[in-house]
Amino acid sequence: MVLILGIHKSHNSSVCLLKDGAIVASVQEEKFNRIKNSGIFPKASIDWVLRSENITPDQLDAVAVGGTIVLPANVDLTGSSVGNAGKGGIPIPTRIWRHVDYKHQNLRKVFYPLVMKKREQRGEAGRKEVREILNKTYGIPKEKVFFVDHHTCHAYTSYYGLRNNDQKNAIVLTLDGEGDYDCATVSKVDSGLLEKISTTPWYKSLGYIYSQTTIYLGMKALEHEYKVMGLAPYAKDYFKKTYEKVFKPTIDVNENTLEFTSTFPLNRFIEYLKETALGERFDNVAAGVQYLTEEVVQKWVKASMKKLDFGVLYVGGGVFMNVKMNLKLSELEEVEELHPFPSCGDESNPIGAAYYVYIHKFQKPAKSTKRVKQLYLGPSYSNEYAEELIKKIDLKRKYKVDFYKDIEGTIADILAKG
Numbered sequence: 007m008v009l010i011l012g013i014h015k016s017h018n019s020s021v022c023l024l025k026d027g028a029i030v031a032s033v034q035e036e037k038f039n040r041i042k043n044s045g046i047f048p049k050a051s052i053d054w055v056l057r058s059e060n061i062t063p064d065q066l067d068a069v070a071v072g073g074t075i076v077l078p079a080n081v082d083l084t085g086s087s088v089g090n091a092g093k094g095g096i097p098i099p100t101r102i103w104r105h106v107d108y109k110h111q112n113l114r115k116v117f118y119p120l121v122m123k124k125r126e127q128r129g130e131a132g133r134k135e136v137r138e139i140l141n142k143t144y145g146i147p148k149e150k151v152f153f154v155d156h157h158t159c160h161a162y163t164s165y166y167g168l169r170n171n172d173q174k175n176a177i178v179l180t181l182d183g184e185g186d187y188d189c190a191t192v193s194k195v196d197s198g199l200l201e202k203i204s205t206t207p208w209y210k211s212l213g214y215i216y217s218q219t220t221i222y223l224g225m226k227a228l229e230h231e232y233k234v235m236g237l238a239p240y241a242k243d244y245f246k247k248t249y250e251k252v253f254k255p256t257i258d259v260n261e262n263t264l265e266f267t268s269t270f271p272l273n274r275f276i277e278y279l280k281e282t283a284l285g286e287r288f289d290n291v292a293a294g295v296q297y298l299t300e301e302v303v304q305k306w307v308k309a310s311m312k313k314l315d316f317g318v319l320y321v322g323g324g325v326f327m328n329v330k331m332n333l334k335l336s337e338l339e340e341v342e343e344l345h346p347f348p349s350c351g352d353e354s355n356p357i358g359a360a361y362y363v364y365i366h367k368f369q370k371p372a373k374s375t376k377r378v379k380q381l382y383l384g385p386s387y388s389n390e391y392a393e394e395l396i397k398k399i400d401l402k403r404k405y406k407v408d409f410y411k412d413i414e415g416t417i418a419d420i421l422a423k424g
């Protein structure tokens with residue numbers, strides 16, 4: 007038996023357990039500490055996963071960590087570092103740096119080697135920290151811990167987590183804000199194995215455009231993008247002017263290399279918005295970024311399919327959480343099958359990391375991995391437990407409490423009735 011623990015430690019920290027090629031347990035740390043998208047080291051999740059499968063740490067054959075750049079505990083991406091106005095707002099030096107970096111892009115040649123060096127140092131410190139915690143807390147030897155490239159995790163999660171036919175050639179696409187210096191990849195699947203054929207660097211990121219537009223609209227990045235997507239349909243046709251003026255000139259696709267191209271470093275997109283989108287109505291901005299996303303990704307998908315001549319797509323990475331874009335993709339004539347991994351943000355990266363280590367470090371045949379059949383892989387609660395809790399916290403004093411056998415159907419009925 008091969009047991010691999012998968013870990014993701016960044017915003018939305020999470021854990022999974024792979025048992026002989028099958029994901030048997032998976033959970034996000036936020037479920038235990040009640041902090042949305044919690045980015046701390048997921049100790050409670052590890053403890054639960056081991057407990058739920060009756061496993062002791064010494065039985066683990068390996069730990070697969072999603073990402074080679076693992077941020078140390080003192081760098082919290084759920085805070086202001088991604089641009090959210092947190093408790094204290096965005097620090098003034100950060101604001102100045104972002105502005106200068108956008109306005110004087112020629113200085114990047116001077117400053118970015120230093121920035122990248124700092125990132126590398128942070129990544130190194132993060133890897134060391136993870137190895138130390140696993141060793142001190144669970145006695146796991148450092149040589150049993152492997153770090154797997156971020157976009158490889160997204161690709162493996164989607165493909166091995168969902169693939170239903172080894173015989174079919176397929177394309178695997180990943181697209182997110184940024185991970186391990188990349189923001190998009192294209193891989194071809196031949197005889198059940200992935201081969202990466204295109205990679206786009208982090209500063210040409212469509213994900214950045216979407217997340218920084220989310221911030222520009224006063225919402226939280228990496229969390230409220232779905233609200234921007236939901237706001238988009240409220241705009242009238244006038245949004246096309248906003249799209250043409252603000253969004254369209256910023257990003258495109260090279261149909262030959264399958265890389266995204268950009269007219270400036272997109273990690274400073276919010277600075278660009280301050281200059282170009284001032285006075286544009288909020289719903290037009292939302293519709294503009296949504297339309298851009300749908301247009302550019304459709305172009306990318308079509309170019310990938312044309313180049314590889316496959317019609318089956320497996321997709322992952324945060325941008326593929328955009329269900330309206332996915333709908334547009336699924337309606338493309340050329341697409342035979344579209345498989346977005348449900349919850350394909352970084353929270354599901356431990357799954358891909360574990361599959362990767364299972365196939366490549368333990369030399370297991372790719373076809374011996376099992377797809378994820380359903381996503382109810384975390385803790386469950388009985389009706390009796392719920393009833394006890396309702397009594398304990400005296401919920402009935404404040405709310406009307408009823409029990410329904412078919413809770414999903416009942417909620418759907420209530421929503422449908424308005």
Ligand SMILES: [Fe+2]
Binds near residue numbers: 156182184185324351
């Ligand atoms: Fe990602």
